[in-house]
Amino acid sequence: MTENLESYPLSLEGDGIPMVRFQNVTKRYGALVVLNQLDLDVSAGEMVTIIGPSGSGKTTVLRMLMTLETIDDGVIYVEGEPLTHMERNGGLVPANSSHLRRIRSKIGMCFQHFNLFPHMTALGNCMEGPVQVLGLPRKEAEERSLELLDMVGMIDKRDQHPSRLSGGQQQRVAIARALAMRPKVMLFDEVTSALDPEVISEVTGVIKHLVDTHNLTMLMVTHQMGFAKEISDRVCFFFDGAIEEQGTPTKLFENPERERTQQFLNAVLHAN
Amino acid sequence: MEWRWDWVWDLAPRFVDATGKTLIAAGGGYTIAIILGLVFVLAQRTPLLPVTLVVREFVELIRSTPLLLQIFFVYYVGPQFGLTLSPWTAGLIAIGVHYGAYLSEVYRGGIESVPKGQWEAAKAINLPIVTTYRRIVIPQALPPAVAGMGNYLVGIFKDTPMLSVIGVAELMHTATAVGAESYRYLEPYTMVGAIFLAVSLPSAFAINVFERWVRRTLGMTK
Numbered sequence: 001m002t003e004n005l006e007s008y009p010l011s012l013e014g015d016g017i018p019m020v021r022f023q024n025v026t027k028r029y030g031a032l033v034v035l036n037q038l039d040l041d042v043s044a045g046e047m048v049t050i051i052g053p054s055g056s057g058k059t060t061v062l063r064m065l066m067t068l069e070t071i072d073d074g075v076i077y078v079e080g081e082p083l084t085h086m087e088r089n090g091g092l093v094p095a096n097s098s099h100l101r102r103i104r105s106k107i108g109m110c111f112q113h114f115n116l117f118p119h120m121t122a123l124g125n126c127m128e129g130p131v132q133v134l135g136l137p138r139k140e141a142e143e144r145s146l147e148l149l150d151m152v153g154m155i156d157k158r159d160q161h162p163s164r165l166s167g168g169q170q171q172r173v174a175i176a177r178a179l180a181m182r183p184k185v186m187l188f189d190e191v192t193s194a195l196d197p198e199v200i201s202e203v204t205g206v207i208k209h210l211v212d213t214h215n216l217t218m219l220m221v222t223h224q225m226g227f228a229k230e231i232s233d234r235v236c237f238f239f240d241g242a243i244e245e246q247g248t249p250t251k252l253f254e255n256p257e258r259e260r261t262q263q264f265l266n267a268v269l270h271a272n
Numbered sequence: 273m274e275w276r277w278d279w280v281w282d283l284a285p286r287f288v289d290a291t292g293k294t295l296i297a298a299g300g301g302y303t304i305a306i307i308l309g310l311v312f313v314l315a316q317r318t319p320l321l322p323v324t325l326v327v328r329e330f331v332e333l334i335r336s337t338p339l340l341l342q343i344f345f346v347y348y349v350g351p352q353f354g355l356t357l358s359p360w361t362a363g364l365i366a367i368g369v370h371y372g373a374y375l376s377e378v379y380r381g382g383i384e385s386v387p388k389g390q391w392e393a394a395k396a397i398n399l400p401i402v403t404t405y406r407r408i409v410i411p412q413a414l415p416p417a418v419a420g421m422g423n424y425l426v427g428i429f430k431d432t433p434m435l436s437v438i439g440v441a442e443l444m445h446t447a448t449a450v451g452a453e454s455y456r457y458l459e460p461y462t463m464v465g466a467i468f469l470a471v472s473l474p475s476a477f478a479i480n481v482f483e484r485w486v487r488r489t490l491g492m493t494k
Contacts, residue, residue: 068392105398115393119411119490129397132407161491174393181397 005075005085005092012080019044019185019217020065025074027060027241034060036241037074044184047211047218049228049249052238053264058221061238062187065219066109067100078103078185105133108183112190114170116162122149122173123158129181141180148176152206168199172206179210186210188220192227200224207231225268229253237261273458280459283450287460290446291467297363297442298429304368305428306421309375313383314405316376334373340434342366347438363435371428378420382413415487422479426472433464443467 008023018041027035035057042048050058063069065076067083075092076083085092086099095103116125126145130136136144149155152172162170171191178186188207192200204227210216211231222228228235229249236246237256245258256262315327334342347362357365386409394404433444447460 066392066396068395101398101400104395107396109396111389111393111396113389115387115389117390117393117408117412118492121491128407129399132403133398133400163491177397 008075008082008085008092010087010090010092011082012077016043017080018042018077019046019079020219021077022061022064023075023077025064025076026072027057027064027069028072034241035064038242040236040243042185042217042219044217045215047220047231047233049232049235050219050221050238051223051225051228051235051264052244056238057241058238059189062109062189062219062221065185066107066187067104078106105181106184107187108178108181108185109187109189110171110174110178110191112193114162114167114174114194116170116174116177118162121159121161122154122165122176125162125173126177126180129177134181145176145180148179149173151209152176153202166199167195168202171195171203175203175206175210183216185217185219188218188222190221190223192222192224223268225253225265237264239264276456276459279456280463283460283463286446286450287443287463287467290441290443291471293440294429294432294442294467295471297360297367297432297435297440298425300364301367301371301432302425302428304364305371305375305424308368308372309379312372312376313379316380317383331373331376334370335377339367339370339431340437342370343434343438359435359438359440363438363440367428367431367435371424374424374427375421378417378424379413381420382415382417383409385416386412411490412492415483415490415492418479418483418486422476422483425479426475429471429475430468 012018012021020040020042022038022040025035025038026033038057038061040061050061052058060069064071065078065083071084075085081103082092082095083100083103084095086095087093116122117128120128123142123145126148127138127141130141130144131138134141146155146158149158152175154169154172154176157165157169157173162173165173175191191207192203195203204224207218207220207227208231211218220228220232232249234246235249235252237244237252237258237260239260245252245256245261252261253265256265312327312331316324316331318324343363343366346366347357347359350357350362390408390412391404394408399408432440432442435442436445436448439445443464447457447464450460451457
């Protein structure tokens with residue numbers, strides 16, 4: 001865990017604090033450094049897309065923010081409060097589980113393989129968090145879930161179990177499930193990678209709708225360059241566990257400055 | 273030596289009574305085993321390393337020694353440490369702990385068959401760990417575990433004769449007593465075999481039906 005925690009602020013103050021801040025975050029698996037002293041700020045309402053070759057640490061960024069991975073160095077802040085750490089006697093110490101649960105409630109995530117609960121219907125999947133975690137009455141949780149299932153176009157499948165749904169349909173339910181917890185930050189981890197090409201637009205359509213109608217902060221890892229270009233406020237190109245280059249989609253896709261970015265984009269665009 | 277039906281009918285009431293006791297022993301032992309198995313498996317999954325190690329070794333110890341020895345230990349060695357138990361209590365404890373160790377391995381297999389993504393999805397909607405087990409993991413661990421649990425239900429039933437050695441008046445004990453009284457062993461032991469068969473075979477079938485029902489109820493069939 002992080003040494004020299006004194007150099008990190010207990011909380012971020014002032015106007016315009018970022019919704020998410022990675023400060024000097026390092027992640028290692030044994031000798032392998034997956035992320036190397038990452039600094040990344042994401043503003044409230046911003047849509048940031050992460051692209052890069054496999055093994056560049058893209059997914060790890062999202063997984064650390066969802067607390068599915070621990071970090072080896074640095075601090076992650078959400079809405080100015082440390083996520084990975086908490087204040088104790090005027091200093092930062094590694095967060096305990098109740099602190100993690102409190103801050104984690106601001107974050108929602110959708111996975112590459114959907115990870116719907118197979119023994120629950122589409123509606124049951126969406127109601128689980130609101131009922132069990134937020135303690136909403138079943139009726140209220142059901143109304144909230146139905147509204148979201150309607151938004152993702154899955155209202156008529158509400159009583160189906162995941163095994164009866166296509167990949168695109170499952171992913172749309174998974175988005176509704178995450179939104180039912182009213183997160184402030186949504187993470188999309190290669191949500192179209194496991195889908196057949198003809199259903200990808202079902203899911204990207206929903207995400208686009210979210211960007212247009214909600215003021216959510218979003219981080220997305222994707223291989224869909226066209227989609228990234230269309231909806232992102234900012235694109236970060238990751239290489240070897242660090243941000244090699246970042247900027248607006250127009251700048252990054254049309255005028256990449258770094259050689260590695262150019263090589264990556266050339267390879268990907270050719271493959272497409 | 274010829275088979276005597278009239279005597280079989282005479283013995284029937286005693287065997288009905290013994291069958292009841294056998295079923296109570298198996299049912300009671302199984303109930304203890306189901307709960308203890310869950311305790312054993314969860315204890316091995318806590319972040320407390322000493323607890324994990326002690327429980328894991330204990331489960332190994334139980335699985336590596338004969339049930340008969342364990343029954344003797346609880347019944348005969350217990351009193352030397354001030355723990356005097358009736359044959360029934362000692363028998364149920366021994367058989368419950370023994371099968372609890374085996375069931376914990378069945379549960380472990382079931383829990384490990386739940387994909388990692390399910391745990392992550394539960395964490396992503398912020399479910400507490402206990403709720404994650406109760407609502408997400410155990411319901412999915414159950415269908416693959418039901419077959420193994422069923423096998424051990426039949427297994428525990430077939431092992432109840434071992435309780436006769438400490439004087440629990442179950443079927444085997446009754447048959448041996450009848451044989452000793454009359455010097456005829458053909459009918460009593462045949463009856464024991466027939467009764468075991470009559471209970472075990474339908475049980476195996478019922479378990480199969482139950483397993484499919486569990487999968488259907490949990491919506492886990494295509």
